[in-house]
Amino acid sequence: MAFSFSSDYVSDYVSEYLPSFNSPRYRRQVFDDSGKQYFSLYPSRTSYKMFLKGQGRRWPLFLALTVFICTLIYFQKQLVNLPLPRIHSTLTSTTSTIGNPSNVDTPLNEDGTKTHIEVYSVSTKDRKYFHVHFGGHKTAANTNIIPHPHWNDTFIIVAQKPPSKIPRTVWFAELVCNAQFNPKNGIMECIEPPAILPIAATTGDRCNGGKIDYFSNLVGPHDARVFYGPKNPYVIYGSNGIQTACLAQWIEDFRLLVDWGTEEYEENKFRVGTELHRPEGKYMDMEKNFFAFWDKDGNMYTHYDIHPKRVFAKVEHDGTVGPDLAPLAEPLDSKCMAVRMPKLVNTKQEHLHQATNSLSITMCKRADPNCKAEESNTFVFILFQYKSYFDFHGQYEPYVMIFSQQPPFQILGISNKPIWIYGRGGPGTGKKPQGLGKKEAARWTQTEMLYVTSMSWKERGRKYHGFLDDVLFLGFGIEDEVAGGIDIVAGDLFVDMGSCFGT
Template identity: 50%
Template sequence: MLIQPKKGVLPAIGGVIVLIFLFALFSGGDYVSKPTASVREWANGRLESWSGHAEDQEIYTAPKEPTIASDSDESPSEPEPEPTTEFDSLPKPKTEPKPPTDFDSPQKPKTEPKPPIDFDSPPKPKTEPKPAPEPVSKPKSKPKPSTSKTTGVAGTHNEISSSITEDGSYFPITFRDYPAMNPNIIPHPTLNDTWFIVAQRYKEGPENPTWFTELVCEAAFKDGRLECIASPLILPIPATFSTKCEGDISHFNFNVGPHDARVFYGPDVPYILYGSQSAFNCFGQWMTDFRSLVDWYYARRQTDPFGIPTDLQRPEPYGPIEKNYFPFWDHEGVVHMHYDISPRRVFGKIGFDGTVGEDLAPLAASKDKSCLAKYMAPPEAAQFESIHQSTNSLSVTMCNRNDTTCKQTTSNTYIFTIVQRKSYYNFHSVYEPYVVVFNQGAPFELYGISSKPFWIKGRKEDRHSSEDKRDLKRDSEMLYVTSVNWKDRGLKYHGFLDDDLLVGFGIEDKDTGGIDVPAADLLRDLGLCSDT
């Protein structure tokens, strides 16, 4: 059956709904409307004043947007602007508090506007720049390359320049806290842009005058100079003794240690040659494998040539003091020793035990004599002059490595070394270096000699800086060339004309210097013996 609703329920529910509607309609309420265009324009104008302000200017915040009255009977509320914010109220870094800003004082003009300030985060404290680190060490002395132009030598010398220094002058070589002289430079076997440098320690003052050492270190270029990466060490070369130092040269008995070392590459390994007391004369020449004296990784064998210090012999007669030998290797890799260049050449095949065969120079003497007379005339006895061997030897192929048609052959590859003409006037020595080139095959006759000596850029024309007319033979700076080796790692005894060399030299018997030069520049102006 149908269920009938109770009477009076529906009218009651309807009445409640009507009352709720009327209450909501007449109670009213505030609502926030969007700001008008004029309000937005005013606020934006105030905000634009923030951009580009200096720290001593007043910063404003935009006033709160006014509300629009509702339909209720309540009167609209008046907008109340927020107080302005000064820089003094901003958080300051604790480490560097700033003094309060005086807004009454006149503002200083600013040359450059500052960027907008981020008020959401406190300003960062200023950091002081860190001072530059001090150099590890400073050498006590080093030569200063000359910046003067060597105009006085243009017609008399072949000037060579460096590509390492800004003005092309030679670079100093420094052994940190130890002054040195007569340097040698060879490329490191495993490290790029690194070289072994060796030089005689220079001593002065009250130091022991009879104790001699050769300094050694790994070196690199820094600020225009070649310097030891770490403090140098002493080459462990044993002292020797001789029974032949008698009479006027008996003082050589007091000598302890090596003199005037030469470090160089052979076709395969590096060697060192130095002076010390000898069993065959008072003071002779010794040679040994350089690798055994330094931190050089290699498999040492009993059969290594010159594996121990070897007392070198020469064709007789001996002088009481022998100096400046240099070895050379022929096309077959056989080692010979060159003893003299003047008044005549002396050289011969040498054994690994130091023994020597006959003098081979007479086989080439007829051609050598005319070549030496033209390009390096023997000095007259009345003059205070002489000619000396000075460096090791290298072999060079007379074409460029970068030329694809250039091939090393026995007909285009020669041996070269540097010799020097010495003059001694006014108690001062001056050395003029010449390049001497000879054949790499028997009888090893001369091929050419520099038609004029080479001039190392940076060498002083007048060591006294006098305004008087200069005499290069007597007054120029003494540079004594001691070493010539290929610059690049991997090059040993042989190279090409476009390969770079490193030439080392002593300066006034108390400093060291060097210069890089392409082989072609060093061999420039070569006078050929075939023209004599």
């Protein structure tokens, strides 16, 4: 600040009435302006230093503290955290190209023939597979689709919820909702917000010891398979074992987990999650991909392994089982499998394993008036998969297997080629691993990875049994990121079957 006075009287006035201004705290300046003398007083730098010493030093500290407290009060009232790392919403669209390949050509053999059996959608305009969306969860995978029990053109869809962004999360869940096809884009999507399928978490001590201790921390179901039996729908899923394996397989009546309406329920028949046992009593640390099948009389069995040998047994309502029945079919099965099953060259990077649930089919068309379901023309079928893992990228090739619906349930046929779901990305479209060099990327020929998980009849009211001209849903995951499905004519799966008779 500056004070200006006329110099005629300022000297005497300052000396008499303002003696403090003669102190070093102020400096004086006299200057000419139009012939007049003026006298100015300015606070010196010494005064500012003194303000920051002694009692004056408390004022800036008090002011800073006041601002800090007001800031805290503001953030508390606004319910906003102080600046911390933020996660990105999982309910927004993704820019990933997964599930939208530019090249959908079926791979060719050296002689120009196709390596796969192609199957096409009966509903999409371009005949390709369709995407399945669970609200904003664009990365849900391992799709399951069954027709809604009450509404036409409506389906119940289930898939693995994508993992959260929480560091080292161990929580798993399955998403579920009622869904329909969107007429604008052909996507099967929820018509209401997806919910968490209320499967109870399990806990046991089977993971204690060795390398599997970590699995005891896992919470919730994973890799669920939803499917129809002859009467009711079920879900088989993985969860912590209590009586069997570290990560066991469980089964539950699906109707008790969703708004199904009123139906009759059999007492004590999978009314809660029921742990599935193996007949030999020996378990792997992580059990996966069990499927159920039914004989012509409606008796239920569990199928555990397809390779290197089959294992299956009759199952009771408490999850316990009878003896392994596969040895009864082994004399015929072993010959057929030796000829018809895909050959493994590198057993460390190539595997054969079960994939989908089972259904039964009569090998004639429903539209044919002479077609009747009989023991001689009705069989159980499944899809199993050849898995390869090279260059840090997995590929799955689904094959069809047919076996008898009567004991000893021997294998009757295996497809000569794997199934190619139209729309799957052809050579070069497989998801490239991180760190792939330019030369390796230029030579990349792997195809898009589709992992088939479920089958069901599309029409409402169809459950376990169907005919060749019925439409069938296949549900699958795409590169472990996107959920997909395709509706095909069931007979297209069986156009190139290799018979087990005569092998």
